[in-house]
Amino acid sequence: MAKAIFILVSLVTLVSAIGVVALPKVLHAALALVFALIGVGALYALLGAGYLAVVQVMIYVGAISVLIILAIMVSQRSMEDSQLQAFVPHRAVTAVVAGLLFVVLAGVSIGAAWPVVETAVPPDTIARLGEAFAGRYLLPFEVASVVLLVSLVGAVYVAREP
Amino acid sequence: MSEREIHHTLTVPETLVPEDLQRNALLTSVDSVYNWARRRSMWPLTFGLACCALEMIAAGAARYDYGRLGMDIPFSSPRQSDLLIISGTITHKMAPQLIRLWNQMPEPKYSIAMGACTVSGGTFDSYAVVQGAAELIPVDIYLPGCPPRPEALIYAFTKLHEMVGQQSVKTVSWYRKEGEA
Amino acid sequence: MGFLDALPLTVMDWLRGLLGQGLPAWGVELVVGLIKVVLILVVAILPVIVLTWLERKVLARGQDRFGPNLAGPYGLVVAFADAIKILTKEDIIPQAADRQVFRFAPALVLIPTLLVFTVVPMGRGMIAADLNVGILFAVAIGSLAVIAIIAATWSSGNKYSLLSMFRSVAQLVSYELPMAFSVLTVVLVSGGLSTVRIVEAQVIPFALVMPIAAVTYFLASLAEANRSPFDLLLGESEIVAGHNLEYSGMRFAMFYIGEYAHIFVIGALTTTLFLGGYQGPILPGYMWFLIKTMAVVYVVLWIRCTWPRMRIDQLLDFSWKLLVPLNLANLMLVALVFKLAGTGLLGSLLSLVVNVGLLVAVGTFLVRRARSSTSRRTRALVLGEV
Amino acid sequence: MLGRGMLKGLWVTLQHTISSFTSGPRRFPKRYLDGPVPRPEPSTQGMLTLQYPFEKYEMWPRFRGVLVHLRDPETGQSRCTACMACVRACPHGVLTVTGEGKGRERRAKTYTYELGRCIFCRLCVESCRFDAIEMGQEYEFVSTTQDQTLNLEEMLALGDRSGIKHTGEAWGQVE
Numbered sequence: 001m002a003k004a005i006f007i008l009v010s011l012v013t014l015v016s017a018i019g020v021v022a023l024p025k026v027l028h029a030a031l032a033l034v035f036a037l038i039g040v041g042a043l044y045a046l047l048g049a050g051y052l053a054v055v056q057v058m059i060y061v062g063a064i065s066v067l068i069i070l071a072i073m074v075s076q077r078s079m080e081d082s083q084l085q086a087f088v089p090h091r092a093v094t095a096v097v098a099g100l101l102f103v104v105l106a107g108v109s110i111g112a113a114w115p116v117v118e119t120a121v122p123p124d125t126i127a128r129l130g131e132a133f134a135g136r137y138l139l140p141f142e143v144a145s146v147v148l149l150v151s152l153v154g155a156v157y158v159a160r161e162p
Numbered sequence: 163m164s165e166r167e168i169h170h171t172l173t174v175p176e177t178l179v180p181e182d183l184q185r186n187a188l189l190t191s192v193d194s195v196y197n198w199a200r201r202r203s204m205w206p207l208t209f210g211l212a213c214c215a216l217e218m219i220a221a222g223a224a225r226y227d228y229g230r231l232g233m234d235i236p237f238s239s240p241r242q243s244d245l246l247i248i249s250g251t252i253t254h255k256m257a258p259q260l261i262r263l264w265n266q267m268p269e270p271k272y273s274i275a276m277g278a279c280t281v282s283g284g285t286f287d288s289y290a291v292v293q294g295a296a297e298l299i300p301v302d303i304y305l306p307g308c309p310p311r312p313e314a315l316i317y318a319f320t321k322l323h324e325m326v327g328q329q330s331v332k333t334v335s336w337y338r339k340e341g342e343a
Numbered sequence: 344m345g346f347l348d349a350l351p352l353t354v355m356d357w358l359r360g361l362l363g364q365g366l367p368a369w370g371v372e373l374v375v376g377l378i379k380v381v382l383i384l385v386v387a388i389l390p391v392i393v394l395t396w397l398e399r400k401v402l403a404r405g406q407d408r409f410g411p412n413l414a415g416p417y418g419l420v421v422a423f424a425d426a427i428k429i430l431t432k433e434d435i436i437p438q439a440a441d442r443q444v445f446r447f448a449p450a451l452v453l454i455p456t457l458l459v460f461t462v463v464p465m466g467r468g469m470i471a472a473d474l475n476v477g478i479l480f481a482v483a484i485g486s487l488a489v490i491a492i493i494a495a496t497w498s499s500g501n502k503y504s505l506l507s508m509f510r511s512v513a514q515l516v517s518y519e520l521p522m523a524f525s526v527l528t529v530v531l532v533s534g535g536l537s538t539v540r541i542v543e544a545q546v547i548p549f550a551l552v553m554p555i556a557a558v559t560y561f562l563a564s565l566a567e568a569n570r571s572p573f574d575l576l577l578g579e580s581e582i583v584a585g586h587n588l589e590y591s592g593m594r595f596a597m598f599y600i601g602e603y604a605h606i607f608v609i610g611a612l613t614t615t616l617f618l619g620g621y622q623g624p625i626l627p628g629y630m631w632f633l634i635k636t637m638a639v640v641y642v643v644l645w646i647r648c649t650w651p652r653m654r655i656d657q658l659l660d661f662s663w664k665l666l667v668p669l670n671l672a673n674l675m676l677v678a679l680v681f682k683l684a685g686t687g688l689l690g691s692l693l694s695l696v697v698n699v700g701l702l703v704a705v706g707t708f709l710v711r712r713a714r715s716s717t718s719r720r721t722r723a724l725v726l727g728e729v
Numbered sequence: 730m731l732g733r734g735m736l737k738g739l740w741v742t743l744q745h746t747i748s749s750f751t752s753g754p755r756r757f758p759k760r761y762l763d764g765p766v767p768r769p770e771p772s773t774q775g776m777l778t779l780q781y782p783f784e785k786y787e788m789w790p791r792f793r794g795v796l797v798h799l800r801d802p803e804t805g806q807s808r809c810t811a812c813m814a815c816v817r818a819c820p821h822g823v824l825t826v827t828g829e830g831k832g833r834e835r836r837a838k839t840y841t842y843e844l845g846r847c848i849f850c851r852l853c854v855e856s857c858r859f860d861a862i863e864m865g866q867e868y869e870f871v872s873t874t875q876d877q878t879l880n881l882e883e884m885l886a887l888g889d890r891s892g893i894k895h896t897g898e899a900w901g902q903v904e
Contacts, residue, residue, distance in 0.1 A: 028443075031490075050475060050480075051475075051536075054480050058479070058483035061483075062486030062487060062489070062519070063516070065490070066493070066516065123475070126475065126476065126536060195427065196431060199423070199424040199426075199428040200431075202421060203414075203428045223408075224406050225777060226778070226779060226781060227403070229399065229409070230409050230412050230418075230778070230780060231411070232424060234399055234403065234410060235399070237584060238583050239588045241588065241595065242584075242587075244428070268432050268433035268591040281846070282843075282875060284846055284848060287821065294875055296875050303872075305871050306844045306871075307868065308847065310868065313781045313786070313868065313869075314868045314870070317782070405742040405743075405746050405749075407776055408776075645746075649739050649742040650735060650738060650739075
């Protein structure tokens with residue numbers, strides 16, 4: 001049962017992920033991205049990480065994808081259908097780099113041992129997560145928030161009327 | 163009319179079916195249900211152009227309330243409307259918009275020409291005014307008056323309901339595929 | 344009482360036992376899961392039939408009218424007339440539309456609304472999936488609705504629906520935050536994200552413990568459902584009719600159903616979070632849930648009947664300048680109170696006092712600032728001067 | 730305050746919702762009235778919707794409905810003498826009249842009234858020296874065609890239905 005769901009979800013995720021790069025219209029690609037992200041969230045949920053799944057949907061789908069789509073729409077001319085251009089040199093370079101990246105990733109993923117932990121997922125993951133953030137990983141957590149604050153202030157400064 | 167009779171006439175759909183189809187009980191009920199639904203949920207597109215618009219608004223307000231007929235969702239988009247109420251003087255300037263709105267409405271659609279100006283140009287027999295809405299779009303019900311009373315508009319609705327009640331799913335044009343007669 | 348309360352569960356157990364005789368374990372789970380899905384669909388769609396009638400009646404009565412009263416006794420079957428008519432309407436796809444997405448978007452509208460029902464406890468033990476992240480799930484899924492709106496508006500190829508999408512996105516992004524804060528306050532007090540746990544924690548309904556959070560949640564969910572007074576994306580007078588502008592026939596019906604199902608979701612979630620869910624004396628749990636939900640739904644319709652539409656800048660100001668700071672302060676104060684006084688009666692009472700005190704303080708501050716302000720708009724907004 | 734105004738608005742609509750059930754010219758259980766409905770006072774509280782197809786207001790005496798011909802009580806015919814005064818007075822050419830006979834015997838042979846163009850200005854009635862026509866009480870006229878013309882018989886029938894009596898003044902001045 002779980003296996004069938006896993007296969008279904010990963011199929012949806014993969015097809016959407018291919019759609020993100022292959023679809024000619026930008027907005028179609030963005031919508032495909034949404035589905036890919038939802039699929040990843042579903043995979044998290046299948047792994048027993050419910051909190052992570054929900055946060056994935058909330059942040060990536062609810063906020064970031066919407067921002068991406070808005071940015072696409074506000075920017076000029078991108079709403080039009082882009083025609084695939086003929087062969088250009090930089091495409092070749094891109095293809096070589098992407099191919100190398102693919103080889104490296106494939107090598108890593110084939111070579112990895114993929115150890116399976118036998119222990120069950122603890123029921124109080126959220127509490128543990130909270131305690132970890134407020135205890136052991138307090139400093140990195142706060143530093144990350146400082147980075148966010150800086151970017152927030154920077155954005156306000158840039159967007160401010162002169 | 164007693165209350166019971168009124169409710170009977172209003173809730174039980176009439177069976178207005180041609181003679182040769184009367185034996186076909188299923189079609190009869192399909193037709194009557196279909197017509198009943200269209201009569202009881204006829205969402206208007208209120209196209210107010212001049213003084214008649216005020217009477218149209220009054221007909222929708224508390225004193226006359228055409229919402230009783232199930233018409234109290236005036237969607238502003240023609241895509242979701244069934245009935246175009248043209249109320250007021252149609253100037254030549256406004257004619258393209260009227261035609262456009264009518265074309266944007268999905269079938270089955272109906273229209274009421276409300277007021278003397280909309281029926282025939284009325285008092286404005288001039289170069290600037292369209293002499294009747296029939297020059298532009300097919301009108302189902304003509305309602306004279308300058309302007310008509312709100313009751314008269316609701317009377318026009320009831321007449322339109324009678325007209326709708328005589329239609330059949332079998333004969334309506336919008337369910338035929340293109341190319342069929 | 345106890346028998347009535349557990350009646351649906353008893354029926355379910357009996358069914359499970361019956362199925363267990365002829366089917367393997369996974370088959371039983373499959374059938375039971377299917378029954379749950381059907382039940383959720385019924386719970387989500389059945390109110391739509393009632394609500395289409397109820398909204399028109401409530402609006403009409405508030406304006407001294409009758410509302411639809413010719414379709415059946417008291418117009419009760421007007422929803423069926425709507426349904427049959429709308430199903431038999433012509434289905435138009437505009438030429439400028441993006442055909443695939445245009446066809447696809449109405450299906451997306453209903454999914455988030457239906458998914459939320461899986462985590463709403465509708466009675467004692469009557470929940471489709473008691474997730475340990477339940478309420479967070481509801482909030483996350485609620486934010487998905489905007490995707491459907493984006494898809495629908497963009498694919499329509501209409502500038503007005505695109506404008507309505509911009510408004511809708513601004514609105515959703517702004518109101519997500521106060522909503523999350525108010526939910527966070529509840530989570531803090533109840534000590535868990537599970538909806539069942541939140542309901543069980545409400546010996547006193549949270550609306551009486553933290554009125555600020557309750558009102559904020561209610562208003563924010565109104566904004567998220569695009570209901571009046573935050574129904575800016577409809578804006579008939581400026582942008583024709585919003586995101587469903589180009590949809591007709593069956594596809595429009597999906598938006599219509601989605602809207603009313605969303606109203607019911609507002610009621611259900613507000614009940615779960617702040618009104619004590621299925622808890623209540625004498626009547627069985629699901630009856631209490633229904634009564635409370637319909638009460639909230641009535642308030643939603645009542646507001647629709649009364650308040651005018653807000654302007655977009657007022658809407659964003661209200662969220663960012665009032666609701667967010669207020670709820671941030673409320674969160675901290677409530678956390679402090681419950682840390683010091685415990686979650687018992689004393690804590691609840693203190694929390695109520697703190698809430699009311701905060702509200703009074705903010706109100707006085709706003710009024711004083713407005714009195715000394717020279718901006719006509721501020722004075723009009725806060726002091727009611729014209 | 731803004732909030733106070735909004736709460737006040739909610740209170741007002743709640744009051745109206747309740748009063749629509751409890752008070753008004755027609756209380757909740759009684760739905761339809763027989764016969765013409767007297768027009769309620771403007772200050773009436775509660776539900777005041779007229780359920781039109783089943784209830785009708787009585788029209789006030791000076792209401793301008795469609796033009797009707799009044800029947801002469803002696804002859805039972807219209808008093809119209811086809812003098813064409815109404816035709817000349819009409820701003821839109823709504824009326825068409827043909828007459829027959831000479832002198833005192835002259836009577837209208839046909840009298841057509843194009844309803845679709847009429848603006849109910851009552852100039853024809855003002856101009857009539859024989860008290861033959863009057864604005865009636867009828868307003869329920871629709872048709873499925875653009876030209877809605879009433880002829881003499883129909884207008885006479887409408888006059889019978891409206892129950893308007895001759896004033897007698899104009900008739901007396903003929904001699």
